[in-house]
Structure formats: C-alpha cells, structure tokens
Amino acid sequence: MSDMPPVSGPAPARKKSHGWIRTAVDFGGLLAFFIGYLTTHSLVAAAWWLVAGSAIAIVVGFIVEKRLAPMPLISGVLALVFGTLTVFFKDPIFLKLKPTITMTLFGVILLGGLAARKNFLKQLMGSELVMTDAVWRTFTLRYGLFFLAVAVLNEIVWRNLSEEVWATFKVFGILGLTILFSLSQAPLIMRGMKEAETQGGPPVDPEDAKSAPPVIE
Numbered sequence: 001m002s003d004m005p006p007v008s009g010p011a012p013a014r015k016k017s018h019g020w021i022r023t024a025v026d027f028g029g030l031l032a033f034f035i036g037y038l039t040t041h042s043l044v045a046a047a048w049w050l051v052a053g054s055a056i057a058i059v060v061g062f063i064v065e066k067r068l069a070p071m072p073l074i075s076g077v078l079a080l081v082f083g084t085l086t087v088f089f090k091d092p093i094f095l096k097l098k099p100t101i102t103m104t105l106f107g108v109i110l111l112g113g114l115a116a117r118k119n120f121l122k123q124l125m126g127s128e129l130v131m132t133d134a135v136w137r138t139f140t141l142r143y144g145l146f147f148l149a150v151a152v153l154n155e156i157v158w159r160n161l162s163e164e165v166w167a168t169f170k171v172f173g174i175l176g177l178t179i180l181f182s183l184s185q186a187p188l189i190m191r192g193m194k195e196a197e198t199q200g201g202p203p204v205d206p207e208d209a210k211s212a213p214p215v216i217e
Contacts, residue, residue: 026072028057029079034171043092043163050095051083070124078102096158096166099174100151107147110140131192132199139188146181150174 032053036046058076082098085091113120114137121140122133131139154174158166 029054047083047086054079099154103147103151110144135192
C-alpha cells in the first residue's frame with residue numbers, strides 16, 4: 001500500500017520541461033558509446049566515449065533544467081563508474097556487467113519498496129501520471145520484474161555470444177525491449193487514469209498513457 005495520499009482534487013500543475021534535453025540526458029551516454037564502438041571496434045576504447053558522453057549529458061541536463069530526475073542521474077553515475085573501471089583496468093567485463101547491475105538495482109528498489117509499502121515509482125512519476133494506488137502497485141510490480149528480467153537476459157547475452165552481438169544488444173536490444181514494454185503498459189495506465197478520474201482526479205488525457213520511466217541502459 002502506498003504511503004502517498006489518495007487521489008483527489010485537481011492534479012498539480014505540471015512544469016514545462018525541455019524535451020530534447022531530457023532525451024539527451026537519457027540517451028547521451030548510450031549514443032556516445034555506440035559511436036565510439038563503431039569507430040574503434042573496442043569496448044575499452046568505447047568506454048572513454050561512454051564516460052565523456054554521460055558526464056556531458058548530466059552537466060547539460062542540470063544546467064538547463066536545474067535538476068536531474070533520480071533514475072537517469074543514477075544510471076548516468078553508474079555509467080561513469082563502470083566506464084572508468086573499464087578504462088582503468090582495460091577490461092570490458094565492467095562494461096558488460098553495468099546493465100546487469102543497473103537493472104538489478106532498480107528492480108530490487110522497486111520491488112523492495114512495494115514490500116515495505118512504499119511506491120518509489122509513484123513518487124518519481126506521480127506528477128506526470130494520476131492513477132489509483134492499486135494500479136500504481138501493479139505498474140510498479142511489472143516494471144520491477146521487467147528490470148530483473150533484462151538483467152538476466154544481459155547476463156545470458158554477454159556470457160554466451162560475441163562482443164559485437166553484446167554491444168548491439170546493449171544499444172538496440174535493451175532500448176527496444178524497454179520501449180516495447182513501456183508501450184504495452186498503455187492499457188493499464190489508461191485504466192488507472194480513468195479510475196482516478198472517477199475519484200475526482202483530472203480528466204484523462206490519452207497522451208499521458210505514453211508516459212514511462214526514463215530509459216535505463
């Protein structure tokens with residue numbers, strides 16, 4: 001059960017955000033890594049690009065928006081940490097483990113929060129989505145399990161397939177799976193918003209059903 005107050009009354013006013021900046025923060029490090037790997041065909045060399053791209057994305061996002069959302073910030077910091085370890089030890093194992101550890105971390109946080117009767121995903125996205133607590137719990141449970149499933153899949157790919165296949169999976173596979181999974185949650189989001197509307201929440205905007213947690217790579 002969430003410790004947030006029940007949905008009632010008008011929704012809080014939303015702050016305007018710079019969409020392209022949010023996209024740059026979410027994808028800056030990943031795009032830099034992809035360009036670096038295409039250029040060098042080396043995970044260790046591409047780690048330099050990942051570190052630089054992640055650092056620039058975090059700084060630019062903070063300068064423009066004056067804040068950084070927790071999930072992309074944590075993901076960006078982990079990219080800096082694991083990218084630096086890869087460069088320092090000249091061992092791509094750290095880069096390969098980064099998605100596993102990141103996804104596991106977020107999955108455990110979300111599921112552990114539910115077990116402790118706290119909904120961290122609602123606290124993170126509550127200003128963008130107005131849904132009933134029951135739907136928020138289902139939504140969070142699904143994302144928690146999805147993150148853990150991707151962590152397991154990453155382990156399978158990097159341990160059994162070539163470096164080139166893993167690099168492609170990291171850039172396109174995880175991103176594609178995340179987008180498809182997010183889109184599959186639209187019916188649940190619409191149901192939660194309609195139920196919230198009947199309890200005095202704001203009118204349902206179909207565009208809100210496209211909202212999803214930031215991409216984590």
